Amino acid sequence: xxxxxxxxxxxxxxxxxxxxxxxxxxxxxxxxxxxxxxxxxxxxxxxxxxxxxxxxxxxxxxxxxxxxxxxxxxxxxxxxxxxxxxxxxxxxxxxxxxxxxxxxxxxxxxxxxxxxxxxxxxxxxxxxxxxxxxxxxxxxxxxxxxxxxxxxxxxxxxxxxxxxxxxxxxxxxxxxxxxxxxxxxxxxxxxxxxxxxxxxxxxxxxxxxxxxxxxxxxxxxxxxxxxxxxxxxxxxxxxxxxxxxxxxxxxxxxxxxxxxxxxxxxxxxxxxxxxxxxxxxxxxxxxxxxxxxxxxxxxxxxxxxxxxxxxxxxxxxxxxxxxxxxxxxxxxxxxxxxxxxxxxxxxxxxxxxxxxxxxxxxxxxxxxx
Numbered sequence: 001x002x003x004x005x006x007x008x009x010x011x012x013x014x015x016x017x018x019x020x021x022x023x024x025x026x027x028x029x030x031x032x033x034x035x036x037x038x039x040x041x042x043x044x045x046x047x048x049x050x051x052x053x054x055x056x057x058x059x060x061x062x063x064x065x066x067x068x069x070x071x072x073x074x075x076x077x078x079x080x081x082x083x084x085x086x087x088x089x090x091x092x093x094x095x096x097x098x099x100x101x102x103x104x105x106x107x108x109x110x111x112x113x114x115x116x117x118x119x120x121x122x123x124x125x126x127x128x129x130x131x132x133x134x135x136x137x138x139x140x141x142x143x144x145x146x147x148x149x150x151x152x153x154x155x156x157x158x159x160x161x162x163x164x165x166x167x168x169x170x171x172x173x174x175x176x177x178x179x180x181x182x183x184x185x186x187x188x189x190x191x192x193x194x195x196x197x198x199x200x201x202x203x204x205x206x207x208x209x210x211x212x213x214x215x216x217x218x219x220x221x222x223x224x225x226x227x228x229x230x231x232x233x234x235x236x237x238x239x240x241x242x243x244x245x246x247x248x249x250x251x252x253x254x255x256x257x258x259x260x261x262x263x264x265x266x267x268x269x270x271x272x273x274x275x276x277x278x279x280x281x282x283x284x285x286x287x288x289x290x291x292x293x294x295x296x297x298x299x300x301x302x303x304x305x306x307x308x309x310x311x312x313x314x315x316x317x318x319x320x321x322x323x324x325x326x327x328x329x330x331x332x333x334x335x336x337x338x339x340x341x342x343x344x345x346x347x348x349x350x351x352x353x354x355x356x357x358x359x360x361x362x363x364x365x366x367x368x369x
Contacts, residue, residue, distance in 0.1 A: 018136030023057035129156025142166030147364030154364035192217035193291025201358025216293030232264030268294030323347030
């Protein structure tokens with residue numbers, strides 16, 4: 001796999017980079033988004049080395065071309081303000097015209113409208129990928145968070161352009177690769193969020209190699225349901241119960257012994273469970289965390305997730321990886337001053353991180369090799 005280096009930048013000075021970015025960030029979350037910060041750092045790097053940049057990406061799942069809810073129009077304004085650089089925004093997918101504009105316009109930075117407006121993106125259509133690739137002289141993938149998708153802008157375009165891994169994508173692979181190759185015990189995996197089905201691959205891959213799995217949120221509810229505990233109206237992934245039963249009643253899986261509820265719904269782990277989880281986290285030497293412990297967005301149900309964050313940040317000895325959009329968003333719970341320790345890596349990938357840690361190959365990464 002080729003990586004974007006100073007030597008590569010020197011080679012492509014004056015050329016056009018087709019930069020696949022992870023732009024799937026709603027308006028309200030853009031200001032503090034780690035994904036967008038990573039993208040903007042790479043854009044600045046390219047521009048400072050005399051490379052013109054064409055940004056491509058997606059936002060949500062639009063039902064039709066031009067669905068205003070998913071347009072990059074506001075993203076264009078946001079990036080231009082943050083980068084202090086004019087952006088030429090192309091609202092259509094006429095790639096021949098876009099190519100002409102990129103080659104003739106005095107601008108250095110361009111943004112193409114949401115690629116998911118065209119079916120060729122998610123279908124990994126060869127002609128769509130070829131036309132998209134025709135805009136640039138080389139391609140850089142800086143979208144680790146979606147590299148588990150075999151889409152045209154991730155795996156298709158690499159067939160038609162010299163292709164490189166961006167510095168942040170490469171850092172993701174290095175850091176996650178470390179935790180796959182070498183895990184110092186005690187090794188703790190913290191799993192929360194909504195569906196356990198998204199995390200079953202991680203449980204399976206590390207089963208027998210981890211000391212403890214700490215479960216919260218939907219995964220805890222589903223595991224408790226698999227053990228026969230009535231869960232009322234709580235979030236339970238009933239489609240995964242048969243698979244989950246393989247891991248039920250194991251001493252390696254730590255489940256809530258008390259919970260915080262609203263009506264018949266479990267919305268957070270309870271204070272006794274929180275104390276137990278914090279104690280285990282403090283003694284860990286390797287930590288993987290994906291998914292908050294409950295519905296932290298609702299006042300009164302944030303304490304479990306907040307306590308886990310404090311314990312993770314306080315453990316300066318463990319090699320720690322934290323990922324997933326909701327998990328990173330829950331950092332805002334720490335209203336007091338905090339510093340991220342050097343032993344902690346925040347992954348911008350949710351599904352991509354989980355699939356990588358499950359031992360699966362990522363199409364967007366494989367296409368760069």
